[in-house]
Amino acid sequence: MADIPALAILLGNMMETISYNTDLIGRAMSNDLKGLCDDLAVLKASIKHYPEWQKDKGAIKNLENEIRDVVFEAENAIDTYILHASNQRHRGFLARAFHTTESASVLRSLGKRIAQVRAQVQNIQRSDLPSIGLDALQFDEISYMRTKKQTPLFGADKVIGFVDSAKDVIELLTGRSQRQSDQLEVISIVGMPGIGKTTLARKVLSDPMIDYEFFTKVFVHVSQDWERKDVFLSILTSFTRIDEAMNRMSDDALADEVRQRLKYKYLIVIDDLWSNDAWDKLKSAFPDNKKGSRVLITTRNVAVAHYANTKNEPYYLGFLSPEESRELLRYKVFDGNNCPEELQAYEAKILDRCAGLPLAIVVVAGILRNNSKATHWWMSVAENVHDYVAKNDELGNDVIRRSYNHLPYNLKPCFLYFGVFPEYFEIPAWKLIRLWISEGFIEHQRFMNMEDVAEFYLQELVDRSLVMIGQKRSDGRIKTCRMNNMLQDFCKKQAVEENIFREIKRFDESTSAPYSSSHNARRLCIHPHNLEHIKVKPTGDYVRSFLSFAKEQIQLPQEHISFIPKAFKLLKVLDIGSIIFSRFPAEFFYLLLLKYIAISCHFKVFPGKLSTLLNLQTIIIDTSLRALEIKADIWKMPQLRHLHTNCSTSIPKGNWAFVGD
Structure with missing residues (x-):
């Protein structure tokens, strides 16, 4: 079952969208939108620690679905209008005049939809949700992050046993x-x-x-x-x-x-x-x-x-010996140090029920790690281990689900997002962090930039034994990471349940079956060997991300790529580095909500019109050529945080104050 606190991130993203685009939406909607933001802020604060008091799983599920539907409806309405308003702004004088009536109609429609959403939000507020102060919670999280960041995981690459x-x-x-x-x-x-x-x-x-x-x-x-x-x-x-x-x-x-x-x-x-x-x-x-x-x-x-x-x-290959099991658990929970004497009875009980299975020990250690000295926590885990640890094929999902359920709300979407990558894919940490930010998974913190927060989240997932380090940088920070295939399978299944993303795996050329379930999907990831079937031109009215990762690259005819802006008009994240472009598709300039773009190319010049995409935060260009000229005036792109290329690049001169935070 999905966890309601993860929805706090959705609410925060929508509030941010409203804040960034108030000028596009216009004065007529300013009061209603301010009221909606206030309502959402109260709701966000209330649900942030919801599971701590709500024990009725049926009630949690119903409330979760209700809130998700409300947020998605509001997000769809606002994004649709922002896209319309942006297009109207870029039209010439005569075209704007011609579409004036249409714009007024769209604005009235938005007003009605927002009024309906506000009524739904206020109805949820009138339930018995407790109110929790956001400022104090955020300050506590930041203090914890600063403390934790100074103590990296000891010996993360060491192999115990065997x-x-x-x-x-x-x-x-x-x-x-x-x-x-x-x-x-x-x-x-x-x-x-x-x-x-x-x-x-x-x-x-x-x-x-x-x-x-x-x-x-x-x-x-x-x-x-x-x-x-x-x-x-x-x-x-x-x-x-x-x-x-x-x-x-x-x-x-x-x-x-x-x-x-x-x-x-x-x-x-x-x-x-x-x-x-x-x-x-x-x-x-x-x-x-x-x-x-x-x-x-x-x-x-x-x-x-x-x-x-x-x-x-x-x-x-047999199970770990009792000595190896104990060494592995202590290494993962206490960084190789001894277990406190008062916890050793619970430690023995946990290890006995893990039965020498490394995956069980590692994932249970991830549950224990952040409460490593709390006797009541060890007691609870020891009493419940037998419910999900057994020597059978169901072990993996049971253990992983329990570990997932104990993740903080802000780590859950980041964890599930690993499912968008191919199995055993060596993921560059810098790219993962950029994607998390563009997807809206990283909340703004008062005293930390978003990249540092995201890096902390990644280290947290490593510390909880849910993500493996591939390579480290010279300063000890994570360079690449990967995920065990059992964990990744869990991510893919859970992501569908929570509507985080949908994966397109197999394809029947006679139908568009893989895309039939994409109508309500927010993110689509497509396997590289299915890219040739893009010619079917799938659609998804509410798709915000289109992703394709592969070790190999293919080149598709331009007509099979131009469908993307038409099919996914609200797209915010586009990572199709597995497709090689001979020229920058002009159709991409219609993706006015785009925050992140990663492409591979053979062209020498990146067009100036790119600077009209004012929401872009990250641009990644992988080219086969030695030099690239970027004509876009990136200094006039207020939200641009990162520009990555793999070659010598020339950019227009400008004022550095326009870039970054």
Whole structure:
């Protein structure tokens, strides 16, 4: 069930939109909008800590749906009018005169809709919601963030446990205790979901003995939803930069390219292999070069392991020992320090019920971490662990849901947003932070800029063991991050329930079925291998974000791209870096509400008309050329915070005071 406090962010975003665009809406609406803002501020303060007193889950669900409908209705009405008013402002004198009657009609319609929304909000206020002061709450949050930010998570990259298992697998790969075969061999690690197969494989791959034995080492994820081409391209990134020519190659040609690169003794780790068919489609790329090369597979399916290697038994990964379990829990909760004596009885009870399953221990540790010294909290978790920890496939979702339910309201949409990225995608932290801000997930704080708040949120999710650090910067800050596939699956399902986003995965060319559910969606993310089906031209009256992330890029005819402004008129976030543009689509200038745009291109000049998009906060341009000229007068774009390019860029001279906060 969704949590009502997350709706406080929606309310805050709408109030911000009204504040930024009062001049466009006009004086006639100023009093009604001010009244609506006041009503929403009271409602926002009231629901911020709603679950602390409301125990009736049915009442929570009903109230949640009512508030969401009210906020979405108001947001749709206001954004639609702002778009209309912006278009009217950009028209010439005669065109404005011609559309005067239409504008008056739209304004009257907005007035009626706002009056209806105010009545609904006031009706909600008359319920028994308690009133909570916003200023004090925000100050407490900021103080906590400042304190927490100075104490980064200790040893975030350390791997706990699997010492004996790592030795066993390394022995299987190197054959140190017996004569090693020069022929290509396949070794499999088998275990249930959440038991640590991927962690063990990474630990093995980073071992010095493996460095010594194998000239080439590659780690590649497959998972249930995979594409043969993506796997081969991922392997090739270990050898070379993927260019446009490679992106256009067929699967078989890429397999041949991989074979040619694997000349010396190699170790390929194929993580999360689900089926025999997947192995059949991949194995041709791995040559037997008679140098003792190995392929290491992780899978939850014993049959797949036996199919990949009929001669040898797979390695069955067991549960953590009691000592390893205790070390892992203390590492995650106390940064490796000892557990206080008064909590050790509860610690033992929790570990007993986690039954040595790493995922259970890690996620439960995330629940305990921010109340690490509170005896009553440990008692509560210890008593309830048995409700959601068991040795079966349902474990993951049960544990993750409990951890999700204990997240603060402001972290929930940020956590669920990880579901928009492809599985095992290495996410640049800077880009994630820009997206969170543009999506409206980061609230304004009185003494911190939004980027610092977002970075704190990310560190919080890492500290709660819900997000993994990929790489760190030289100053210790997070450079890239990723998410466990079980957690990401939860994010995708929960996001649909809360209308955070919808994912378009598969497509039937004879219908537009994947888009049929997008009518009420606020955000759409589309898998890269479905981009070719954009020619169906989906529509979504209320879509605010259109996202597509991929390791490879494709080039689509211009006519299949121009539909975006027509189909998604209220778009605020557009990240389609997986599509290459030969010119900047002129149709994008109609997206007057746009806050964030990320595109890939082959053109040399970024047009001056871009400066008419006054709501833009972030511009990201990835070009294949060495230089880019930006003709847009970015200094006249009052909300622009970030401009990212991957090449030498010239911009108009201006006053720096116009940029940033």
